Amino acid sequence: MTHTHTHAFDLATAADLRRGPDIAAVLDHLVADATATAATSIGYPGAVDLDHTAVMARLGHRLWNNIGDPSDPGGVAHTRVLEQAVIAWVAELVGMPAEDRWGYVTTGGTEGNLSALHAAYRRWPTARIYYSTAAHYSIRKIVDMLATYKVVVRAHPDGQMDYDHLAEQVRKRRRWPAIVVATAGTTMTEAVDDTDRIHAILTEYSMVGHVHVDAALSGIPLALDGALRLDDTSGIGSVAISGHKFFGVPTPCGVVLVRDSVRNPARQPIAYTAATDTTITGSRCGLAAALLWHAIALHGREGHRWRVAEARRVAGYAVERLRAAGWPARRWPHALTVVLPTPPEAVRKKWLLATDGPVSHIICMPGITTGQVDALAADLAAAAIPRPRAR
CATH class of the missing domain: 3.40.640.10 (Type I PLP-dependent aspartate aminotransferase-like (Major domain))
Structure with a gap:
């Protein structure tokens, strides 16, 4: 997802495996790289509010x-x-x-x-x-x-x-x-x-x-x-x-x-x-x-209903916040997904937005915060805003 991945995998070549790589360094690098991009990884669906450490x-x-x-x-x-x-x-x-x-x-x-x-x-x-x-x-x-x-x-x-x-x-x-x-x-x-x-x-x-x-x-x-x-x-x-x-x-x-x-x-x-x-x-x-x-088992039905409601609340906030920043956005009433016109490449790469031609989206999965939405809105407001074509 970013150029730092190259350095992590440089440590894990076939030759390194034969010699015996620095295992801790490779694993630490992967974790550090994922942690560095976690705050801006809102384009693909994966809840981030549950802790599975007890099982692992x-x-x-x-x-x-x-x-x-x-x-x-x-x-x-x-x-x-x-x-x-x-x-x-x-x-x-x-x-x-x-x-x-x-x-x-x-x-x-x-x-x-x-x-x-x-x-x-x-x-x-x-x-x-x-x-x-x-x-x-x-x-x-x-x-x-x-x-x-x-x-x-x-x-x-x-x-x-x-x-x-x-x-x-x-x-x-x-x-x-x-x-x-x-x-x-x-x-x-x-x-x-x-x-x-x-x-x-x-x-x-x-x-x-x-x-x-x-x-x-x-x-x-x-x-x-x-x-x-x-x-x-x-x-x-x-x-x-x-x-x-x-x-x-x-x-x-x-x-x-x-x-x-x-x-x-x-x-x-x-x-x-x-x-x-x-x-x-x-x-x-x-x-x-x-x-x-x-x-x-951690949450049961009612706990998971609360998680859905909170995620939808953040998605609704995202629509309002992106529109206020001058960027069109929309969502289905049930959806955690917020659709917007495809932003410039720099914004897409930073926020790891899923993109299909003229359309991109963010997904406000459980654990995504309004603070993350605010930061994305600020970047979009600073970017070129799409203008409707003249008829």
Whole structure:
């Protein structure tokens, strides 16, 4: 992210590793570099208000490997009991029936999307997979990996799916099942696709298939609001949520939930692990499961609702503060993401802003302060302010 990274990795070349590098110096440099940029790292989602030291101090000295199905009583258990608790907590939060759910702790949103879409495609192998132009880049990659037929649906400038275009595309392909990927928190604007409208379109054309929600960023906040539900009336078959975003876990991870009735797993027993192989990776990071459990247990539902409310308060403040500085800004009412015209390069680099052409954003994750917003606003006020083109 900055030029100082080069010096850190100069200490970790292959030759240095053969000789024996100054391990403490390399690690200290990485920590110092990350610490130096922490105050201005507000362009990418990762909560910074939770302290996971208690878990790392107790568990960080050994391997925690959750092998096999999370509910499998055999094999190496490690932290599977905590993984089961995490899955149950998230499933209950979104109202997923206990008799029709399955899930596990993943390496992140991408694996969650892959696991869910793989299950849906095994269930409906002639399906077309629909996703919008605002969907996360992992969706196209996954569709290519599965070698399925894909249908790309337009998204509006605000990031939400164009439902008229979805209906048009579905109507043309009524003879095949439909797997539709909705997004709850698009990458640039944190738009949320309306799954009720998607379900209504599929119902209108008597389509069979599956609705998957990629809720990597907004899943937990929306579920705490009661706005993301996977009950029997929702029409949603699966959801993927990140663990390192809202929960601020210090390693990429996530949770995937899939209706058990959708799955057609090859429950292959693996002799030497004494477990069944039902997940994408087989081995899973037991430390990630413990960290997620710790984050959930530390605050509970009400504590996490407070964290959402405080983060949204800061995001609302950011919109007002940036506008007062003469810089246009906007956000969805539910969102932690604040969208603004792309600033000059110096501002983008200092604040590590996520940028897509003419649009950039900041994300006011839990732990981001109004002081940081004020400092960004001051830099934007000093920069060239975009002027509307003359008509």
